[in-house]
Amino acid sequence: MTTTPHPLTLHDDRLFSSDPVQRAIARRLYAHVGTLPIISPHGHTDPSWFAKNEAFANPTELLLLPDHYVFRTLYSQGVSLDALGIPRRDGSRAKVDPREAWRVFASHFHLFRGTPSSMWLNHVFHDVFGLRARLAASTSDLYYDHITAALQTPAFRPRALFERFNIELIATTESPLDPLQHHAEIRESGWRGRVITAYRPDPVVDPEHEQFPDALRSFGEITGEDVYSWDGYLRAHRQRRAYFASMGATSTDHGHPSAATADLSRAEATRLFDKVVRSNVTAEEAELFRGQVLTEMAAMSLDDGLVMQLHPGCFRNHNRALFERFGRDKGADMPLRTEYVHALKPLLDRFGNEPGFQLLLFTLDESTYSRELAPLAGHYPALFLGPAWWFHDAPEGMWRFREQTLSSGGFYNTVGFNDDTRAFLSIPARHDVARRVDCAFLAKLVAEHRMEEDEAVEVAVDLAYRLPKRAYRL
């Protein structure tokens, strides 16, 4: 093994076509968007970071353990979660030196070749930490020491990074049961960073969620409403939505197994809710209930102006043994085939033409881009398409999203990028990838004489900055 590590570079033209005509156009477009402030309207960073502004501990705690899209790749090649020191469901944790865990990661870094994780991580290593050698077994300790040292400095505290990253706004995501104290602390602190919340009520909406009975009880306690009556339950939502809005929220977020919506009569909904709270619903009734709540949420949106996001189509915690030992969010969520045209009709029949109602749709089923989502969003005033998401948040996935939604949906029924991440340090890298891919895509249109360059500049700025602000009412 050589003792000279490979250099780590971040090419100025990365993600642009190697065709010189397209590359030159892409560069010119990128010059208009590369340094625009970051709008991050949907994500999973921890608001306590910005409230407390404490130093992160080390690279393992910061970059490896919380990122199940990094450690799932190691797991898929035989690295056990205990070898990394991932916390278990029961709160225990294998005794692993974080430096050792980082070495395991470093020695498997070739597994990420070509993946978005390698791009994001290398961007972080290079631009955030100033590293210039590639991560490998031989550089593992160099990385560990360098990053750990940097993290102890003021420039690497969460608020300093937020400012350095040129984040204009970031939204976190909280359950209705969350008191939002960190958001309150941020506001009271006088710090000018704009950190808002988003209302994600899944645990009190999904009767099949393992926390549903407890969550519902807490929902009653926190709101003082009788959440075991349909009317009280809806009032509780209205109350919490209003509180979230007062903490800056401009959107709600709904992660359901399918896109099913329903539009039951008041009597039917009441009967269904009575079964739900008695915890004896069938799978079909649970589906119907979730669908009915979506339509109720749309109705509330019209009143309080919160934009609605729907992310359907995921089988959560697919790996039974892993779930039993390590709990949720361990990289075992799997996309499902998803239908939209029939599923959304009840909700759209009520609110699809309603001025002021905005429903942002996401998918994990790319076959719906051209078949269902773009035709729907290209017609209904209320519908907009969220960006290529989760498993598809990669250059190829973003490219497919544009290629498959452009003809029926255009650019202007999409909402720009959102990073959807808890990996705070990677946020600039993720937005940069999205901006570069959009510039490369537009450069191809210009190079093939389907659009003039002045139009492409406008579209690039719209996608990077204006459309997310419009879509999320920021």
Add this chain to the structure above:
Amino acid sequence: MTTTPHPLTLHDDRLFSSDPVQRAIARRLYAHVGTLPIISPHGHTDPSWFAKNEAFANPTELLLLPDHYVFRTLYSQGVSLDALGIPRRDGSRAKVDPREAWRVFASHFHLFRGTPSSMWLNHVFHDVFGLRARLAASTSDLYYDHITAALQTPAFRPRALFERFNIELIATTESPLDPLQHHAEIRESGWRGRVITAYRPDPVVDPEHEQFPDALRSFGEITGEDVYSWDGYLRAHRQRRAYFASMGATSTDHGHPSAATADLSRAEATRLFDKVVRSNVTAEEAELFRGQVLTEMAAMSLDDGLVMQLHPGCFRNHNRALFERFGRDKGADMPLRTEYVHALKPLLDRFGNEPGFQLLLFTLDESTYSRELAPLAGHYPALFLGPAWWFHDAPEGMWRFREQTLSSGGFYNTVGFNDDTRAFLSIPARHDVARRVDCAFLAKLVAEHRMEEDEAVEVAVDLAYRLPKRAYRL
């Protein structure tokens, strides 16, 4: 706002790769097909245009109001159909000055960036009307005046345009109830333009069509057959098919919710038909009936030689409120997931190997290209693939069609392009896009040494001219 409008250009190399090797090949291929006569074997132009040869009124009436794929985009961004003066279902219409409606369109023209509509419209503006400034709010009146004036001149009458467009043949689409008087008038007029019809019996085939009972009654009146008996119903079809054939038809066209076919015994079919005419079929029975009629149509094809086209997989009039107010065809049709392998088996078991039977398949579900359609068409002598269609009739969609059907279906089980449009002025633009995309696609194969250029020339001419003539027996 500047007072100098942006220039409108139509680049000679549009839609060709910016790679110089591929572009040079594409140019040479295009030189063989760019000026070939247009074969338009499937479309929705109004035969009265060619029968009466009257002047079109103004750009709003000609280009905006009939084209629901233009105004759906405006609608999706909050422009009401009344703001454009779209006729309502009850025959009334908001009082809108067509010049004002055109201004609304012009000021939203940026919404079409990158879409096929913008390519087609710019082609029409540039080549048909000679405009050299880009459409925008600032040029709206210039456009309106210029186009309105042009339309009053003899060169812009329908027949003059037909000849200028170098159309060798155009097919319209009519219901069996249509007396085809315009087609008769065209024939009797002595004009040499070849305008033929196609037999589209959906209103008398689909028991769930809202016009079915009335259409069936008229079907009986126009044919003199007892269309309430299964035998009489089939005889009525045979009679009308023969009449359509005498008016030039070489094909039938079937737009069904799914690709389901059936092959019932005579007794079963008779029983089913009796339920259909008593109007008390379930959704499953309606599906079965449509499927049985498809198989009957195939049987008739073997006798009268009309080529059969099947376009399944669309949820029509998805927007309930819009349908109630404005009626059909207002841009609210939505593609559905569609299955072919099981669905077509009953029909293929009877006629799939039959010499002389030709079934042209279309889809709105691109996931079936490589999975079902190309393997089916690459085996059954009776099957051919229609081009990328409707929502997929765009450069990206055409490219996906070729990339996903080539390996199993080849070029020679496809039927070339058809424009499927009611937007008469855009027909040259649409065929030009298809020819350019095919040349670009072939140029890539040549540039990557997968095909010799002399072969690509032959394929290009086949796709643009010979294959549609063979597929539609023209």
Add this chain to the structure above:
Amino acid sequence: MTTTPHPLTLHDDRLFSSDPVQRAIARRLYAHVGTLPIISPHGHTDPSWFAKNEAFANPTELLLLPDHYVFRTLYSQGVSLDALGIPRRDGSRAKVDPREAWRVFASHFHLFRGTPSSMWLNHVFHDVFGLRARLAASTSDLYYDHITAALQTPAFRPRALFERFNIELIATTESPLDPLQHHAEIRESGWRGRVITAYRPDPVVDPEHEQFPDALRSFGEITGEDVYSWDGYLRAHRQRRAYFASMGATSTDHGHPSAATADLSRAEATRLFDKVVRSNVTAEEAELFRGQVLTEMAAMSLDDGLVMQLHPGCFRNHNRALFERFGRDKGADMPLRTEYVHALKPLLDRFGNEPGFQLLLFTLDESTYSRELAPLAGHYPALFLGPAWWFHDAPEGMWRFREQTLSSGGFYNTVGFNDDTRAFLSIPARHDVARRVDCAFLAKLVAEHRMEEDEAVEVAVDLAYRLPKRAYRL
């Protein structure tokens, strides 16, 4: 018609991008893999060729008649199977001079333009036989005579070709009922070519297979087990697996209509098996049984180390009339929509995390690449993705496979290429196409600065050589 045939060329840079930057990188990568030995761990060559080492007869018998992916294309354009002399189900065969059949093929060779068949065949013509004129009607006899003469020489005997092709290992596929005598003869012959078998038990696993009752009886005879009891049936599998392993097998192969798996209790499995052997199972029970056997096979894999391959999603023998006259494998198999996330869960719940268990998944439904397969393989240690397969084994299909599996699955959860072919002479051509496409794909990543070239070299060698050896334990 000209008397000068077109030259036949095989360009050194075929399948590489025409962009000079990408092409130069691809060339450099290919220099590392182009001449690596061929690992062919999954295919359908006839072991008797290598056991007997007899001369092939003529090009029609060698290249046309056994290759249903060649003659299906002719059939789709109206050439009858009798015109080619394809053997019928009853053993009879139309009297056709093989030279005449070859002429029919030659005169239709343009149908293959752009398809992988044309690439493979031209590679065989050019490199294996040294032909330098393109196949066409005018060169048909020249081809026939030249190839027939070559085949009579020692250099064209199967073993000589095996060595010339630089095949390190080839696996054939046999039924449990096969005595593997040809494999035994090869071993005993002293020839050093490594030809191994693979265990494909479909005829004794699928109650809906037309040979199931007979196959089950033979299964009992060949093993001496009571295969009409569930325990005896499982013991018979274990015994035959052990025998196959002793003949070099390192894998089993399962071709099922769906990916369904099951994990029944012993009592349930026994009851189901009793119905199966009494031949009165419903379609649902047959599906359940196949799914249960897959899980049993996985359990045996843990014991005997045979890697498991699953190829679901094909409707076999779709063309009824053709099947009745000509039997199986006549080019009428059709892909089906296939679901994996729910289907595999029973098996994965038992063995998905098991060290030492390897399940290689294939698909004919490309919509599952990014949605299901890459996310599953990118998580479960036991899962790996087989290459683009069958209808998708073409440059475009391979490219889509990489583009749609890379971000969630990476390169290292895939298993490299396998040719899956009975067309022995095309094996070098097929592996060459796969290596070139992977080099072209990697070259794009390098050219767009997503990977360094030294990394791409390693990945290219891994895909061409190391990963198949690891995946198949060779």
